[in-house]
Amino acid sequence: MTLVEPTEAAPELLWQAKDLLAVLDRRSETSSAKNDQRRLEAAADRLLVACEFPSLLRSVASDLERVPLAGPAATAGGEALGGPGGGPAGGSVRHQAAWALAGRLLGDPGLPDPADGATSALSACAFREETASAVLAAITALVHSNRPEAAISWCDAVLPDAARLAADTWAPRLLAARAEASLHRGDVLVGLARAEAVLDMVPPQRWGAWIGGPLSCLVAGYTDLAEPGAAKEWVRRPVPAPIYETRHCLGYLYARGHFHLAAGEHRSALADFMSCGRLLASWGLDPDLYAWRLAAAAAYLGVGDHDNALTMVDSQLDRVAPAGDRARVFGRSGARGRRRQELREELFATLQDTSGRPGFLSSLRILQWGDLPGAVPHRVARYKVTDRYAGYLDQLSPSEQRVALLAAQGETNQKIARSLSITVSTVEQHLTRTYRKLRVAGRSELRRKLG
Numbered sequence: 001m002t003l004v005e006p007t008e009a010a011p012e013l014l015w016q017a018k019d020l021l022a023v024l025d026r027r028s029e030t031s032s033a034k035n036d037q038r039r040l041e042a043a044a045d046r047l048l049v050a051c052e053f054p055s056l057l058r059s060v061a062s063d064l065e066r067v068p069l070a071g072p073a074a075t076a077g078g079e080a081l082g083g084p085g086g087g088p089a090g091g092s093v094r095h096q097a098a099w100a101l102a103g104r105l106l107g108d109p110g111l112p113d114p115a116d117g118a119t120s121a122l123s124a125c126a127f128r129e130e131t132a133s134a135v136l137a138a139i140t141a142l143v144h145s146n147r148p149e150a151a152i153s154w155c156d157a158v159l160p161d162a163a164r165l166a167a168d169t170w171a172p173r174l175l176a177a178r179a180e181a182s183l184h185r186g187d188v189l190v191g192l193a194r195a196e197a198v199l200d201m202v203p204p205q206r207w208g209a210w211i212g213g214p215l216s217c218l219v220a221g222y223t224d225l226a227e228p229g230a231a232k233e234w235v236r237r238p239v240p241a242p243i244y245e246t247r248h249c250l251g252y253l254y255a256r257g258h259f260h261l262a263a264g265e266h267r268s269a270l271a272d273f274m275s276c277g278r279l280l281a282s283w284g285l286d287p288d289l290y291a292w293r294l295a296a297a298a299a300y301l302g303v304g305d306h307d308n309a310l311t312m313v314d315s316q317l318d319r320v321a322p323a324g325d326r327a328r329v330f331g332r333s334g335a336r337g338r339r340r341q342e343l344r345e346e347l348f349a350t351l352q353d354t355s356g357r358p359g360f361l362s363s364l365r366i367l368q369w370g371d372l373p374g375a376v377p378h379r380v381a382r383y384k385v386t387d388r389y390a391g392y393l394d395q396l397s398p399s400e401q402r403v404a405l406l407a408a409q410g411e412t413n414q415k416i417a418r419s420l421s422i423t424v425s426t427v428e429q430h431l432t433r434t435y436r437k438l439r440v441a442g443r444s445e446l447r448r449k450l451g
Contacts (some may be wrong), residue, residue, distance in 0.1 A: 011052075011053070012208050012209065012242060013245065014055070014056075016243040017049050017050075017052070017053040017056060018056070020049055021046055021049055021050070021056065021060065022040040024043075024046045024049075025042070025046065027042040028042040028043055028046075031080060035157060040092065041094075041352070042094070043064055043095070043404060044094045044095040044098050044134070046060050046063075046064070047061065047064060047095070047098040047099065047102055048058060048098045048133050048134065048137060050102070051098065051101050051102055051105060051137060051247070052209075052246055052247060053245060053246055053247075054137070054246075054247050054279075054284075054285055055245070055282075055283050057102060057105060057106065057283065057284070057285070058106060058283070058284040061106060061108075063103050066089070067152075084085070090451075092225040093120075093121040093124045093131075093134070094121075094125070096117050096120060096121040096138075097117070097118060097121035097122070097125065097134035097135065097137050097138035098118035098134060098137055099111065099112065099117060100112075100114045100115075100118035100121060100137065100138050100141040101114070101137040101138065101140055101141040102400075103117065103141070104140075104141045104144045104145055104285060104286070104289075105144075105247065105285050105286065105289070106284065106285060107285065107286025107288065107289075110342055112142075114141045114145050114149050115141065115142060115145040117141070118138035118139070118141040118142050118147075119138075119146070119150065120138075121134065121138045122135065122138050122139070122154050125138075126161075127158040127161040127162060128165075129165055130412040132162070132165070132170045134164050134292070135158055135259060136170070136173055136174060136177065137349050138153055138154075139154050139174070139177050139181075140177055142181075143152070143177060143181045143184060144181050144289060146184070146369050148181040148182070148185035149177070149181075149185060150200070151177065151181035151184075152178055152181045152182065152185070154179070155174050155175070155177055155178040155181065158174065159171060159174055159178075160173065162174050168201075168202065169202075172198050172201045172202045172308040173210065173213075175194055175197060175198045175201070176194075176195065176198045176213040176214045177192045177213070178194050179192075179193075179194035179195040179198065179213075179214060179217045180216070180251070181216055182194060182215060183217055183220060183221055184365065186362055188221045188225055188362075189221075189225075190256060191217050191221050192217065192218060192221040192222065193219075194219070195214040195217035195218045196214075196218065197375060198214045199214055204237065208242070208243075208378070209240060209242050209243040209245070209246040209248050209249075210248060211239060211240070211243070211248070212239065212243050212246070212248030212251060212252040213248055213251065215234055215237060215239065215252055215255075215408075216248075216251035216252045216255040217233075217255075217256070218230075218234040218284060219231050219234050219235055219252075219255040219256055219258075219259050220251075220254075220255035220258060220361055222234065223255070223258050223259045223262050223361065224258075224358060224359060224360070224361045224362055225358060226262070226358040228259075228262060228263060231259050231262075232259070235256055235259050236427075238400070239252065240393075241356055241440075244279075247285075249291065250276055250279060250280065250290060251290070253272045253273075253275050253279075254272070254273070254276050254290045255361075256272050257269045257270075257271075257272030257276070257292075257295060258295065258300070258360070258361050259275045259294070260272060261298060261302070261355065261356045261360070262298055262310055262356045262357070263356075264302070264356065266299045266302030266303045267303060269295070269299040269302070270296060270299035270300065270303070273292045273295045273296040273299060274292075274296055275294065276290055277292045277296065278291045280292070287319075288319060288368065290365040290368075291316075291367060291368035292364065293313075293315050293316045294312065294313070294316050294347070294364050294368075295311045295352065295364060296311035296312050296353035296368060297309040297310075297313050297316075297347075297351055298351045298356070298360075299304070300312065301351060301352060301355060302355065302356070307431040307449060309348075309351070309449055310344070310348075310448060311448055313344055313347050313348060313351075314344070314365075314448075316347070317340060317344065317347070324378055327446075341409075344345070345429040349365065349366070350367070378405075392438055392449050392450060393405075393450070395437045395438065396433075396434055396437060396438075399430060400430045400433060400434050400437075402420060403416055403420065403427055403430040403431060403434070404430070404431070404434045404438075404446060404450055405450055406419060406420075407431060407434075407443060407446060408443075408446050408447045408449070408450035409447075410447070413427045413428060413431075434446070
């Protein structure tokens with residue numbers, strides 16, 4: 001990463017990143033009003049550093065949002081510097097690119113649209129040494145915003161300029177981003193070719209934590225093509241321990257989890273997927289950067305844990321619809337409840353039919369972006385979720401079954417009583433016996449078993 005001063009090396013460890021952020025913060029505080037340019041450059045670089053070390057990102061982003069940045073102030077390149085909401089006319093394109101990546105990583109609806117910000121910044125920013133890290137940040141934001149075609153186009157446009165720079169780091173990193181974009185677009189063979197070319201250009205030992213990018217592409221690509229031998233060769237490559245302090249470990253864990261899933265190593269797969277989810281949560285990042293929930297559901301199905309698989313499917317269903325449509329489409333009662341149940345069944349069918357098979361990772365990418373199971377290339381037979389819970393239902397009397405199933409769908413006791421033409425007291429008695437027989441503590445646990 002190119003920082004404010006050419007002599008300042010990009011941090012490779014978390015403590016180095018913290019030290020550098022402190023230096024940049026002091027530089028911003030001591031800059032005079034006449035030197036806004038230097039203060040704002042330091043602020044932009046703080047954000048770019050934090051994007052690489054996500055445990056620092058939310059704090060840095062909050063600081064920069066709270067402190068209004070004076071501007072515009074002209075840089076040597078004729079750019080204007082400003083806050084996260086500004087375009088090139090009211091905020092620096094470097095800053096806009098950094099905020100595009102930060103906004104995508106954080107998934108904060110209060111920030112400008114990452115894809116729009118990235119495109120605007122790239123359109124106004126020439127590729128050179130002092131803008132290289134920002135250009136790469138903007139392209140990465142496009143990749144993770146499901147804009148692979150745009151990311152590929154920009155990579156191809158700036159790669160010749162990157163190749164002409166004295167530093168030999170930017171062309172390989174751009175090519176690694178292009179490999180990832182190709183995988184997201186479904187061009188697996190192209191992505192693999194680009195990723196292997198990257199490691200031919202720069203030996204793996206020189207990549208540091210950035211090795212997670214090309215390695216993720218190679219493991220994921222060969223796994224998706226059902227070439228376990230080639231995938232295993234890359235999984236066996238050691239990765240440096242500091243990678244787990246950076247965002248580059250997320251894609252690596254997710255890809256390695258799919259390798260284990262395809263190999264039938266379901267518990268190892270589950271460990272990788274859940275680690276990915278825990279890191280996203282602990283760093284305060286957007287939990288939908290990767291489709292780890294559905295991948296974890298597939299791993300749970302592999303070990304026969306259908307309760308937790310259903311919990312993961314429900315969690316994903318709660319997130320795939322836009323906020324305005326979620327209640328309409330994914331509600332838990334009436335027609336909405338029936339629609340939700342249909343989607344759950346289709347998701348289960350998709351996971352059961354495609355889990356660990358060629359193309360599974362690509363199928364999850366389709367589902368990750370809100371497309372319903374019917375968008376997956378091949379249809380599967382309907383799979384009744386309730387069939388998995390016949391053992392639970394067999395423990396209940398017919399009357400208890402009717403009450404329990406309605407309660408699991410989110411109906412109130414009063415509505416259940418009206419639907420079944422019984423008293424509320426009778427509903428409560430049936431539920432009390434149901435909780436005891438199924439060893440559940442209440443409605444939420446009942447929903448996980450029978451919902």
